[in-house]
Amino acid sequence: MSSCLLRFLAALLLCVVGATATDTVDWWESATLYHIYPRSFMDSNGDGIGDLNGITSRLAFFKKIGVTATWISPIYDSPMADMGYDVANFTKIYPVFGTMEDFDALLAKAHELDLKLVLDFVPNHSSDECEWFQKSIRREDGYDDWYVWDDGKIDPETGARSPPSNWRATFGGSAWTWVEERQQYYLHQFLAKQPDFNFTNPAVRERMFEVMKFWLDRGVDGFRMDATNFLVEKRFENGTYPDDPVGTGPGGGPMGGFSYTKDQWESTEIIYEWREFLDEYQRLNGGDTRAMIIEAYSNVTVLSNYISNGTHVGGQLPMNFNFVSLNENSDAETIETQANEWMDVIWVKHKMANWVANNHDNSRSPTRMGESKVDAMTMIIHALPGTSVTYYGEEIGMPDYAAACSGNPCNFRDPERTPMQWNGSINAGFSTGNSTWLPVNPNYPFLNVQVQRGVARSSLQIFKGMTALKKTAAFKAFKEEGGFSYSALSKQVFQVIRTAVGQEEYRVLANLGNQIEYFDGLTNKTMEYVLLNSYSPHRYGDKLDLSGRIYLMPYEAVVLHWSE
Numbered sequence: 001m002s003s004c005l006l007r008f009l010a011a012l013l014l015c016v017v018g019a020t021a022t023d024t025v026d027w028w029e030s031a032t033l034y035h036i037y038p039r040s041f042m043d044s045n046g047d048g049i050g051d052l053n054g055i056t057s058r059l060a061f062f063k064k065i066g067v068t069a070t071w072i073s074p075i076y077d078s079p080m081a082d083m084g085y086d087v088a089n090f091t092k093i094y095p096v097f098g099t100m101e102d103f104d105a106l107l108a109k110a111h112e113l114d115l116k117l118v119l120d121f122v123p124n125h126s127s128d129e130c131e132w133f134q135k136s137i138r139r140e141d142g143y144d145d146w147y148v149w150d151d152g153k154i155d156p157e158t159g160a161r162s163p164p165s166n167w168r169a170t171f172g173g174s175a176w177t178w179v180e181e182r183q184q185y186y187l188h189q190f191l192a193k194q195p196d197f198n199f200t201n202p203a204v205r206e207r208m209f210e211v212m213k214f215w216l217d218r219g220v221d222g223f224r225m226d227a228t229n230f231l232v233e234k235r236f237e238n239g240t241y242p243d244d245p246v247g248t249g250p251g252g253g254p255m256g257g258f259s260y261t262k263d264q265w266e267s268t269e270i271i272y273e274w275r276e277f278l279d280e281y282q283r284l285n286g287g288d289t290r291a292m293i294i295e296a297y298s299n300v301t302v303l304s305n306y307i308s309n310g311t312h313v314g315g316q317l318p319m320n321f322n323f324v325s326l327n328e329n330s331d332a333e334t335i336e337t338q339a340n341e342w343m344d345v346i347w348v349k350h351k352m353a354n355w356v357a358n359n360h361d362n363s364r365s366p367t368r369m370g371e372s373k374v375d376a377m378t379m380i381i382h383a384l385p386g387t388s389v390t391y392y393g394e395e396i397g398m399p400d401y402a403a404a405c406s407g408n409p410c411n412f413r414d415p416e417r418t419p420m421q422w423n424g425s426i427n428a429g430f431s432t433g434n435s436t437w438l439p440v441n442p443n444y445p446f447l448n449v450q451v452q453r454g455v456a457r458s459s460l461q462i463f464k465g466m467t468a469l470k471k472t473a474a475f476k477a478f479k480e481e482g483g484f485s486y487s488a489l490s491k492q493v494f495q496v497i498r499t500a501v502g503q504e505e506y507r508v509l510a511n512l513g514n515q516i517e518y519f520d521g522l523t524n525k526t527m528e529y530v531l532l533n534s535y536s537p538h539r540y541g542d543k544l545d546l547s548g549r550i551y552l553m554p555y556e557a558v559v560l561h562w563s564e
C-alpha cells in the first residue's frame with residue numbers, strides 16, 4: 001500500500017473516531033431544556049390562564065433563543081388543588097388548557113421546529129376526584145387495592161381509632177386521611193386531595209405503562225417523572241407501617257422525617273421498569289431516545305442509582321437541584337462545592353450532568369441570590385458540562401412577585417409562578433384578558449422579552465450567547481479528556497473552561513461579588529471577549545492577555561475565546 005493511501009486511511013479513521021466522540025452525545029445529554037409552566041406561559045384566548053395554543057404561538061421564540069427541548073408541567077384534567085399535580089384523568093387535557101387536537105398541533109409544530117417536547121408525568125398519586133380513586137373507595141372492579149388503604153390502629157383500652165403511623169405529608173398534617181364511606185384511611189404524601197397509588201399492585205404498574213404508551217404514541221419525546229422518590233413506602237410483612245423516629249422531622253420536629261416514605265429501594269426498581277419500557281418502545285417504533293427526567297430531592301447516591309446500579313439502567317436525567325438552594329450568601333466557593341457534590345459522584349460514575357437553578361417549587365434565583373447575579377448564573381449554568389435547565393422567565397431574569405396570591409390561603413409557591421413577561425403591553429403580553437390568574441409582576445414595563453431583545457448585553461442576550469456557545473466544538477467536547485474544568489478562583493469569582501483540545505477554548509469568568517477582583521497569570525494565552533454582561537467595561541472583540549494581571553468589575557461576567 002502506498003504511504004499516500006495509508007495517510008488517507010489514517011485521516012479517514014481519525015475523522016470517524018473524532019466524529020464518534022461528539023456524536024455520541026444524545027439529545028438529552030447536552031440540551032438547553034426549557035421548563036414551561038402552562039398556566040403562566042402564554043394565554044391565547046383571553047381567559048387570563050395560559051394554554052396549549054399559547055405555547056404553540058410562542059414556539060418560534062425557543063428557536064430564536066437557542067432552546068433545544070422543553071418540558072411542560074402537567075396539562076391533564078385536574079381540579080387544580082395542586083395546580084395539575086393532582087391528576088383526575090391521565091389521558092385527557094385540562095379543558096382550560098385546550099383540547100387533544102391543540103396538543104397534537106403543539107407537538108407537531110414543536111417537532112417541525114426540531115424541538116423536543118417532554119411531558120410531566122405524575123405517577124405517585126392521582127387526584128381524589130380521579131375515577132380510579134372513586135372506584136377504589138367503593139372497592140369496585142379490582143380497584144380495591146389501587147391506593148394505600150389501612151384500618152389504622154385501635155386503642156385496646158378505649159377502642160379509639162388513630163392513623164396507621166405518625167407519617168406526615170410533605171405539605172403538612174398527617175399523611176393519612178379517613179374515608180367514612182370505605183371505613184379506612186388512605187395515604188397521601190402531599191395534599192389530602194392527592195391519594196398515593198399502591199405501586200405494589202401490578203395493575204397500577206400496568207396502567208401507568210398504558211398511560212405512557214398513550215402519550216408516546218402521540219409522539220412525545222419523554223417524561224419528567226414527578227416525585228419518584230415517594231413511589232413506594234415501607235410496610236411490614238404483618239401489614240403495619242413503621243413510625244418515623246421521633247425528632248427526624250423538619251427542623252428536628254417530632255416526626256415527619258420521611259424515613260419510610262422517601263427513597264425506598266423499591267422505587268428505584270420501578271424506574272428501571274419504566275426505562276425498559278421506554279427503550280423497548282424505541283426499539284419497536286424507532287426515533288430518538290425517549291428520555292426520562294427524574295424529579296427527586298434526594299442525595300446523589302440515590303440519584304446515581306436512579307441512573308444505573310451497574311446491572312440495570314433507569315432515568316437518564318435525574319434533576320440536579322443543588323443550585324435551587326443558592327441564596328444571597330452563596331459565593332463562588334459555594335457554587336464549586338455544590339457542583340462538586342454532583343460531579344464527584346454522578347459525573348464520575350455516569351458522565352452525566354444537568355444544572356437547575358429555578359423551578360415552580362422554589363423562589364426564583366434573582367430574588368434568592370440578588371438581581372445583579374442573573375447573568376453570572378446564566379453563564380455558569382450553561383457553561384458547566386451537560387444539560388442546562390431554564391424555568392420560564394429565567395432567561396430575562398424574572399424575580400418572584402411576593403404579592404402574587406391565587407387563593408385563600410395563598411399557595412406558598414405563587415410568587416415564582418407569575419405570568420411570563422413578553423412585552424410592555426397589557427398583562428405583559430401574556431393575556432388580553434381583564435385579569436390574569438396570578439397578577440403580572442409590576443416590573444414588566446421594563447423587564448420583558450421585547451425590551452431585552454433590543455438591548456445589547458441584556459440578560460436575554462447573555463442567554464442567547466450561551467446557548468449559541470453550547471453548539472461550538474469546545475462545548476460539544478465535554479465528554480472528552482480535558483473537555484472542561486471549573487473552579488472558584490477566589491471567594492467570589494467562578495471560572496469554567498470549555499476546551500476542544502488543540503483547537504479552541506472558552507473561559508467564563510463570573511464575579512458574584514460587589515468588589516473588584518484581580519488575578520495574575522491565569523494562563524499564557526491571549527483571549528478575546530466574546531460575551532459580556534452590562535457590568536463589564538470591555539468591548540466585544542477586545543483582547544485580554546491572561547499571562548498578566550486581569551481585573552473583573554463587581555458582578556462582571558464575561559466569556560473569553562481562544563482558538564489555534
Ligand code: NOJ
Pocket residue numbers: 082085086122190226227295360361
Ligand atoms: C413535585 C412538583 O414539582 C410539585 O409542584 C408538586 O406539588 C409535587 N411534586 C407533588 O406532585
